[in-house]
Each structure stands twice: as C-alpha cells, then as structure tokens.
Amino acid sequence: MTRHPVERLVGAVAAVTAVCMLVLGLVIAPVDAVQGQAQRLMYVHVPAAWVAYLAFAVVLVTSVAYLVRRDLKWDRRAQAAAELGTGLTALAIALGMLWGRPVWGVWWQWDPRLVTTLVLLLVYSGYLGVRGLADDAHTNARRAAVVGIVGFVNVPLVHFSVVWWRALHQPPTVLRPGGPAAIEPAMLGALLTGVAAFTLAAAWLYLRRVRALALQAPTAQPLPVMADVPRITVTRGGPA
Amino acid sequence: MAVAVALGARYAVGVSTMARTTPGVPSSQRPPPADPVLILDQVGRFFGGTLALAPVSLQIGRGAMCVVTGPNGSGKSTLLRLAAGLLGPSTGTRQMNGRALYLAAGSGARHAQTVAEALSFVSKVSGAPAEVEHMLRLVGLTGLGSKAVRTLSAGERARVTLAVALAARPDLVCLDEPTAHLDRDGVGVAARAVHELALRGAAVVVATHDTAWLPGDARLSLEQGRLVVPA
Amino acid sequence: MAHAVAVARREVALEAAGRDGFAVVAPLVLAAMVLAGVGFGSRPEVLRTVAPGLVWLVVLFTAAPLSRGVVAAEEDEGCWDLLRSVVAPGTLLAGKLAAMWLWLLSTWALAALLATVLLEASLPVAGMAAGALGSFGLAGVTVVFGTVLAGAQRRAALLPVLVLPAGLPALLAGTQAATPDVEALPWLALLVAYDLVTLAVAWAVYPTLLEE
Numbered sequence: 001m002t003r004h005p006v007e008r009l010v011g012a013v014a015a016v017t018a019v020c021m022l023v024l025g026l027v028i029a030p031v032d033a034v035q036g037q038a039q040r041l042m043y044v045h046v047p048a049a050w051v052a053y054l055a056f057a058v059v060l061v062t063s064v065a066y067l068v069r070r071d072l073k074w075d076r077r078a079q080a081a082a083e084l085g086t087g088l089t090a091l092a093i094a095l096g097m098l099w100g101r102p103v104w105g106v107w108w109q110w111d112p113r114l115v116t117t118l119v120l121l122l123v124y125s126g127y128l129g130v131r132g133l134a135d136d137a138h139t140n141a142r143r144a145a146v147v148g149i150v151g152f153v154n155v156p157l158v159h160f161s162v163v164w165w166r167a168l169h170q171p172p173t174v175l176r177p178g179g180p181a182a183i184e185p186a187m188l189g190a191l192l193t194g195v196a197a198f199t200l201a202a203a204w205l206y207l208r209r210v211r212a213l214a215l216q217a218p219t220a221q222p223l224p225v226m227a228d229v230p231r232i233t234v235t236r237g238g239p240a
Numbered sequence: 241m242a243v244a245v246a247l248g249a250r251y252a253v254g255v256s257t258m259a260r261t262t263p264g265v266p267s268s269q270r271p272p273p274a275d276p277v278l279i280l281d282q283v284g285r286f287f288g289g290t291l292a293l294a295p296v297s298l299q300i301g302r303g304a305m306c307v308v309t310g311p312n313g314s315g316k317s318t319l320l321r322l323a324a325g326l327l328g329p330s331t332g333t334r335q336m337n338g339r340a341l342y343l344a345a346g347s348g349a350r351h352a353q354t355v356a357e358a359l360s361f362v363s364k365v366s367g368a369p370a371e372v373e374h375m376l377r378l379v380g381l382t383g384l385g386s387k388a389v390r391t392l393s394a395g396e397r398a399r400v401t402l403a404v405a406l407a408a409r410p411d412l413v414c415l416d417e418p419t420a421h422l423d424r425d426g427v428g429v430a431a432r433a434v435h436e437l438a439l440r441g442a443a444v445v446v447a448t449h450d451t452a453w454l455p456g457d458a459r460l461s462l463e464q465g466r467l468v469v470p471a
Numbered sequence: 472m473a474h475a476v477a478v479a480r481r482e483v484a485l486e487a488a489g490r491d492g493f494a495v496v497a498p499l500v501l502a503a504m505v506l507a508g509v510g511f512g513s514r515p516e517v518l519r520t521v522a523p524g525l526v527w528l529v530v531l532f533t534a535a536p537l538s539r540g541v542v543a544a545e546e547d548e549g550c551w552d553l554l555r556s557v558v559a560p561g562t563l564l565a566g567k568l569a570a571m572w573l574w575l576l577s578t579w580a581l582a583a584l585l586a587t588v589l590l591e592a593s594l595p596v597a598g599m600a601a602g603a604l605g606s607f608g609l610a611g612v613t614v615v616f617g618t619v620l621a622g623a624q625r626r627a628a629l630l631p632v633l634v635l636p637a638g639l640p641a642l643l644a645g646t647q648a649a650t651p652d653v654e655a656l657p658w659l660a661l662l663v664a665y666d667l668v669t670l671a672v673a674w675a676v677y678p679t680l681l682e683e
Contacts, residue, residue, distance in 0.1 A: 067676075067679055119636045119639060122632060122635070122636045123633075123636050123637075125632055126629060126632040126633040126636075129628075129629045129632060130619065130620070130623075130629065130633075133620075133623040133629075134623070135287060135288040136287050136288055137288070138328075139683070142679055142680075142682065143619050143620075143680075145679075146615070146619055146676045146679060146680060147616075147619060147633065149672065149676060150612075150615060150616075150637065150672055150676070151636075151637075153668060153672050154636065154637050154640075157640045157661075157664070157665055157668065158636065158639050158640055160661070161639070161640045161643045161644060161661055162639075162643065164657065164658075164661075165643055165647070228294075229282050229295045229296065229297055230296050230297065230467045231297040231298075232296070232297070232298050232299070232458065232460065232467075233276075233298075233299040233300075233301075234298070234299065234300045234301065234304045234306045234443075234457055234458040235300075235301035235304050235457065236301060236302065236303040236304045236305075236438070236457060237304075237457060321552075321683075324552075324556060325556075326552055326555060326556065326683055327683050328682055328683065339556070339557070340556060341553070341556045341557065342552050342556060343552070343553065344549060344552075346549060347548075347549025347550065347552065347553065348549065348550065348553050349548075349550065350485055350489075350544075350545070350548050350550055351489070351548050352485050352488040352489030353481075353484070353485065353488065357481075357484060361477060361481050362553070362557060364473075364474070364477045365474045365477055365478070365557050365558050365562075366557055388488065404553065408556075408557055410556075410557075
C-alpha cells in the first residue's frame with residue numbers, strides 16, 4: 001500500500017485542508033453583511049473556477065509537450081487534466097448560479113467571468129469530443145493537442161473582449177489590479193484555504209487518473225527480432 | 241512576440257515530425273545505391289493495436305520500378321502511403337530525397353474541375369511546365385481536356401490519375417491499383433505511363449493484384465502485413 | 472506565394488463550377504435575416520438594435536457548412552492526399568485561408584446588406600472595417616478546425632462546438648464596431664490582435680494537422 005507515496009501524501013494533505021476549509025468557511029468566517037449565508041458558496045465556487053483554469057493551463061503544457069515529444073504519456077496527462085477541468089468548470093458554473101440566484105435575483109448575468117467560464121466549458125467539451133473520433137491513439141492525441149492549444153490561446157481573448165463589454169460581476173476580491181479589496185481576514189483565510197484544498201484534491205484525482213489511463217493503454221508492441229526485418233534495395237534494372 | 245512563439249513552436253513541431261525515430265540496428269551493411277530516392281529503415285506501422293505493416297527496410301533508386309502485390313488487406317496501401325510520407329511510421333525512419341506522391345486510381349482531380357484545370361494546377365504547384373495536351377495524349381484522353389471530371393467514366397478517371405502523376409513530376413510516385421477500372425487498352429496506357437515516369441527519373445512503386453502488365457525491377461509480396469522476401 | 476495564389480484560385484474555380492459552398496450558404500443568409508425580422512417583432516427600433524449582432528451571428532453559423540470545403544470535400548473526391556503531397560503546409564494554409572476569407576467576407580457583406588435593407592440598420596465605416604477584419608480571424612479558425620475534423624464521423628456536431636467559442640471575439644468586436652454611438656477604434660484594434668494571434672497559431676499547428 002506504499003506503492004504510490006506521493007499520491008497518498010497529496011491525498012492526505014488535501015483531506016486535511018478540505019476539513020480546514022469547511023471549518024473556516026462554514027463556522028469561523030462571519031456572515032456577509034449584504035449577501036447573507038449564500039455568500040459562503042464563494043469558498044467553493046471561486047476555488048473551483050481557479051483550479052479549472054489551472055487544469056486548462058496543464059492541458060496547454062501537456063499538449064505542446066506531446067506535439068514536440070510524440071510520447072503518449074503527455075497525451076494521457078492532457079486528457080486527465082481536461083476531464084478534471086471540465087468537471088470543475090461545470091461545478092463552478094452550477095455553484096455560481098446557486099450563489100447568484102439569491103443574491104442577484106437571477107440565475108445568470110452576462111458578465112465577463114461567467115461568459116468566459118461558459119466558453120471554457122464549450123472548449124473543453126470540444127476537446128474531449130475530438131478525442132474519441134479515431135481508432136489510432138496518436139491521431140486522437142494530435143487532434144486534441146491542436147484543439148487544446150488553440151482553445152487556450154482563445155480563452156484569454158474571449159475574456160478580454162467580454163471584460164470590455166460588461167462589468168457586472170463582483171470585482172475580484174483578491175486578484176484586482178489595485179491589490180486585494182477590503183475583505184475580512186477570516187473570509188480571505190477561508191477562501192485561500194479553499195483554493196489550497198481544491199488544488200490538492202484536484203492534484204490527487206489527477207495523479208490517480210493519469211495512472212489509470214496508463215494502465216488502460218495498450219502495451220507497446222514487441223518489435224520483431226532485428227534479424228527478421230527484411231532489407232530490400234531496388235534499383236533500375238533489378239533488385240541489388 | 242506571438243510570431244516568435246509561433247516560429248519556435250513551428251520549428252519544434254516540424255523537427256519532431258521529421259525525425260521521429262526509435263533506436264535500432266543501423267541500416268543495411270550493403271552500401272546504398274548512389275542515388276536512393278527513398279530510404280525506409282525498419283519502418284512499420286500499427287493502427288490502434290493492430291499491426292498493419294511489419295517493420296521493413298527498403299531502398300529505392302531513381303528510375304526503379306517496384307511492384308507490390310498481395311491479397312486485400314495485406315498492407316499494400318499502408319506500405320505505399322508510408323513510402324510517400326502520408327502516413328507517419330510507428331517504428332523506424334524514412335528519408336526522402338525529393339518529392340513524393342501517392343495516388344489511388346480515380347483520385348487526383350476534383351469532380352467539378354475540368355481535366356485541363358486539374359492537370360495545370362498540379363503542374364503549377366509542382367513547378368513544372370504545364371503540358372496539358374502532351375499529358376492527355378500520353379494517357380489517351382486527347383480532346384477531353386475541357387470536360388468536367390464528373391462527366392467521365394471510371395476508366396477515364398483512372399487515366400486522369402495517371403496524367404496527374406505525370407504532371408506532378410515527382411521523385412517518387414506510389415500508384416495504388418492504377419489499373420483498377422481500366423480495359424486492356426487502358427492497361428497498356430498505364431504501363432506506358434509508368435515507364436514514362438521511370439524514364440523521367442522518378443522511382444515508381446505500384447500496388448497491384450495483376451502482375452502481368454508490369455514486370456518491374458523488383459516484386460514484393462505482402463501477406464498480412466509482412467513482407468515475403470522475393471525469390 | 473504564387474503557389475498559394477494557385478490554391479486560392481482553384482478554390483474559387485471549384486466554387487464557380489460546383490456551387491456547393493458559398494452558393495449553398497447565401498440562401499441560408501437570406502432566410503435567416505427574413506426570419507429574424509419576423510421573429511423579433513415588427514418594431515423598427517428593436518430590429519435596428521439587434522441588427523449588428525444578428526449579422527455576425529449569421530456569419531458565425533455559416534462557418535460550419537463552409538468548413539466542409541476545406542478538407543472534407545477534398546477527401547470525398549480523392550484529392551486530399553494529392554494536396555498534402557504536392558503543396559507545402561504553409562502554402563496550403565495560405566490558399567485555403569484566402570479562399571475562406573473570401574467566402575466569409577461575402578457572407579458578411581450579404582448579411583450586412585440585408586440588414587440595411589430589411590432591418591433599416593445603418594452601417595458605419597468602422598463596421599465595414601470590422602467585417603473585413605473579423606471575417607479573416609474567423610476564416611483562420613474555420614480552416615484549422617475544418618482540417619482537425621476532416622473525415623471524422625461526428626464532424627457536423629463537433630464543428631460548431633469548436634468554431635463558435637473561437638469566433639466569439641469576432642462576434643463581439645464586430646457587433647460593437649457596427650453599433651452607432653460606440654467608440655469603434657478599440658474594437659478594431661482587438662480584431663487586429665485576434666487576426667494576428669489566429670494566423671500565428673494556425674501557421675504553427677498546420678503541419679501537424681496534415682500528418683496521419
């Protein structure tokens with residue numbers, strides 16, 4: 001049972017951090033003056049969205065690595081990251097809707113980060129859809145890698161254009177150009193713990209998934225003994 | 241900045257495309273011919289988990305004609321496409337001096353194009369002079385230059401394929417079942433076209449069921465993806 | 472360069488003779504604009520407001536049928552192998568991209584004209600510039616994804632999923648630039664950036680897409 005020590009360590013730390021997050025988020029952090037209890041969803045919604053973007057960056061790096069190296073292990077890593085990212089993006093959107101309904105009164109707002117996250121979900125879906133099209137693993141990997149790269153380049157462009165277009169979402173509480181907005185330390189602590197917990201849990205799931213994909217992959221074909229390889233030379237007038 | 245990144249990416253991808261190798265025994269002890277057009281070194285191909293072509297080492301020189309035979313599904317098309325560089329090898333390396341072309345019978349021209357348009361396009365992008373009338377004469381399609389490919393019979397389209405091969409002036413041409421829809425006259429045309437290609441210095445690889453029409457310089461037999469060494 | 476022109480001219484000649492690309496899409500554009508006029512109600516101010524966005528939406532949705540001509544039609548007629556063999560990747564991309572830009576720009580022009588006539592929309596000069604710029608980036612995206620999905624079974628369903636998000640900047644910027652009383656210059660600059668990025672990425676990945 002100590003065969004995968006890194007994985008087990010990550011899993012254990014993730015579990016501990018998740019418990020801390022729950023305690024901080026549900027108990028210790030104060031109730032928001034304006035939004036009430038619903039605001040506590042922030043501690044899950046925001047980390048989910050951040051880790052989804054992180055997974056997307058992993059898809060980019062592993063896609064480029066595959067195209068350069070042509071080693072299917074990079075493709076498996078890209079696939080695991082994309083699966084994780086899709087799930088987290090869908091979760092972030094769902095949680096955002098649950099948070100938004102009591103606070104804004106509507107399920108959806110046409111604001112930059114919501115639109116970009118929805119676009120991200122579409123791009124991920126396209127990425128996963130492209131994976132299953134061919135029988136050959138390398139063909140799938142190549143197509144997916146291109147979609148992953150193009151998608152990654154595109155999402156910031158989309159985000160940038162929508163930011164210009166609308167600005168209704170709460171200003172980002174931590175990553176604002178002018179510095180962190182005035183946020184209760186306890187809330188900030190809960191939020192950052194949430195980010196840590198989600199990142200670690202995602203990393204644990206990712207490692208497990210990559211391992212599972214590697215086990216599923218067809219084993220490399222044994223090459224014939226070298227003496228078996230026929231060598232033929234053909235020149236004008238007859239074989240040499 | 242984006243351009244620099246793109247250039248770097250393109251170089252990396254291009255390099256990896258060209259030089260996908262697996263380590264192995266160095267190629268043939270026999271010195272290679274003075275002007276090999278194509279060198280396949282232990283090249284094999286898998287599709288998913290299935291072996292389509294077992295590793296083979298093949299060198300073809302300028303002007304040589306190589307015939308590949310075998311039953312359906314024996315890997316002839318796979319070998320030809322690997323030789324032409326359309327398929328990437330799963331094992332081994334491919335080295336090509338010049339340009340390669342792969343054509344299955346009836347391919348090479350869009351149905352909405354006229355025969356002349358198809359031939360002059362291929363000549364133009366191959367950097368060769370457009371000799372449309374000459375090509376048509378060689379394949380016995382004189383006077384059909386202005387006809388749309390859509391209106392031609394299967395046999396006529398097969399002849400257009402041969403004309404496209406001639407128009408492209410490749411260094412290596414792989415013809416997959418070129419006599420598929422051809423009558424006896426057409427088979428004669430195909431044989432003449434192949435000889436013309438070889439005369440112009442191209443290496444020719446032909447996959448065919450019928451071996452009578454083209455003796456060739458060498459005959460390779462494939463069976464279930466494995467090369468049966470010729471007698 | 473001359474070879475890229477030859478590829479582009481071949482695309483135009485094929486469309487003129489075969490009429491299965493833009494000629495198929497043009498009636499769709501007309502139908503869409505007429506149905507929009509009916510569907511969005513008869514109040515002119517509503518129609519005038521939605522017109523810029525509607526034009527770009529229609530253009531985006533024509534990208535899917537137009538993408539067939541990039542590779543799928545070539546494969547169906549046995550010419551994709553030939554093109555990959557005799558034309559260099561960059562040249563093939565350039566020729567296909569130029570032709571696709573022509574089709575998408577024509578689609579945009581037709582939609583914009585219909586918007587002016589049927590929906591009483593006004594089209595500022597910035598809107599026209601956006602038409603040219605936006606359709607270029609969209610053409611790049613269409614050619615790349617059309618090549619990715621060549622020969623794939625679920626092409627028809629997957630192509631919009633890939634193209635529409637990638638075309639969102641063109642939709643947004645194009646719409647804003649064509650809206651009266653909106654400062655157009657930043658949007659045009661965004662479109663230029665979008666075009667450059669799309670071109671750079673397409674050029675970098677295209678050789679990979681031509682492999683098998």
